[in-house]
Amino acid sequence: MSAVGADGLNTIRKDPRGAVLGFDFDGTLAPIVDDPAAARAHPRATQTLARLAPHVGALVIITGRPAAVAVEYGGFEGIDGLVVLGQYGLERWEAGTLTVPEPPPGVAEARAKLPEILKASGAPPETFIEDKGQALAVHTRRCAEPQVALDRLRSLLDALAERTGLAVEPGRLVIELRPHGMDKGLALRTFLEGRTPPSAVLYAGDDLGDLAAFDAVDELRAEGTPGLKVCSGSAEVTALAERADIVVDGPEGLVDFLDALLP
Ligand SMILES: O=P(O)(O)OC[C@H]1O[C@H](O[C@H]2O[C@H](CO)[C@@H](O)[C@H](O)[C@H]2O)[C@H](O)[C@@H](O)[C@@H]1O
Numbered sequence: 124m125s126a127v128g129a130d131g132l133n134t135i136r137k138d139p140r141g142a143v144l145g146f147d148f149d150g151t152l153a154p155i156v157d158d159p160a161a162a163r164a165h166p167r168a169t170q171t172l173a174r175l176a177p178h179v180g181a182l183v184i185i186t187g188r189p190a191a192v193a194v195e196y197g198g199f200e201g202i203d204g205l206v207v208l209g210q211y212g213l214e215r216w217e218a219g220t221l222t223v224p225e226p227p228p229g230v231a232e233a234r235a236k237l238p239e240i241l242k243a244s245g246a247p248p249e250t251f252i253e254d255k256g257q258a259l260a261v262h263t264r265r266c267a268e269p270q271v272a273l274d275r276l277r278s279l280l281d282a283l284a285e286r287t288g289l290a291v292e293p294g295r296l297v298i299e300l301r302p303h304g305m306d307k308g309l310a311l312r313t314f315l316e317g318r319t320p321p322s323a324v325l326y327a328g329d330d331l332g333d334l335a336a337f338d339a340v341d342e343l344r345a346e347g348t349p350g351l352k353v354c355s356g357s358a359e360v361t362a363l364a365e366r367a368d369i370v371v372d373g374p375e376g377l378v379d380f381l382d383a384l385l386p
Pocket of ligand 1: 147148150154155156157158159160162185186187188253255262264294295296297299330332
């Protein structure tokens with residue numbers, strides 16, 4: 124591990140009460156499954172977070188899911204102090220209170236046009252749209268050739284995003300159209316701004332949308348706050364592993380790592 128990564132890890136171990144631990148949901152705390160509605164936190168993840176909660180400065184989940192969905196699928200409701208930042212940071216759930224902004228008008232326009240665009244493109248029937256209110260995610264995981272199906276849609280979705288004023292967010296066999304102006308890095312920085320400066324920051328993720336949070340950890344390090352970047356490894360995405368201090372074996376590996384972090 125690099126010296127800066129080791130510094131982050133050691134600081135979290137020495138001063139956990141000052142540390143902020145941030146996590147992505149799908150692929151990091153929850154194993155990837157074919158049906159997004161069937162995703163749930165790894166059976167040991169929720170209890171591990173609950174065990175850590177009283178010993179650390181803060182636990183924050185930063186996810187592309189709507190915040191309320193992540194709370195439900197993660198079983199986070201009873202974990203004291205845990206905050207969920209949903210839709211890449213646009214939504215916030217804390218102590219049972221949910222804050223959700225109005226989506227920009229482009230979302231409604233994209234929602235109206237997307238089914239026809241998929242049909243006209245000859246997308247396989249297994250392609251499906253997940254409507255998240257603030258954003259629309261087009262999934263191809265259930266297609267026979269999921270990456271091929273996704274690649275064929277890319278330019279059409281780019282064009283629709285351009286027309287509707289939305290941002291394109293690629294992920295694991297998914298492309299999302301979502302509002303501009305927020306990402307997981309900004310979400311993490313904004314979360315930290317409202318708090319006592321942390322002794323150290325950990326962020327764990329698995330997908331391209333988590334790179335912005337890794338950028339934020341790098342910036343924090345450059346400003347003097349120790350940080351640790353953890354990749355929940357998979358064969359589907361390699362870009363995070365290249366930037367991480369530690370690569371663990373998916374959600375199971377992350378839970379093992381967290382259990383050993385503060386025994
Ligand atoms: O930021 P995250 O918590 O990682 O959420 C990113 C997207 O995750 C979900 O899709 C992914 O997980 C699904 C369930 O395992 C899987 O079927 C899909 O292929 C993955 O891309 C979710 O459905 C999206 O809304 C999230 O934005």
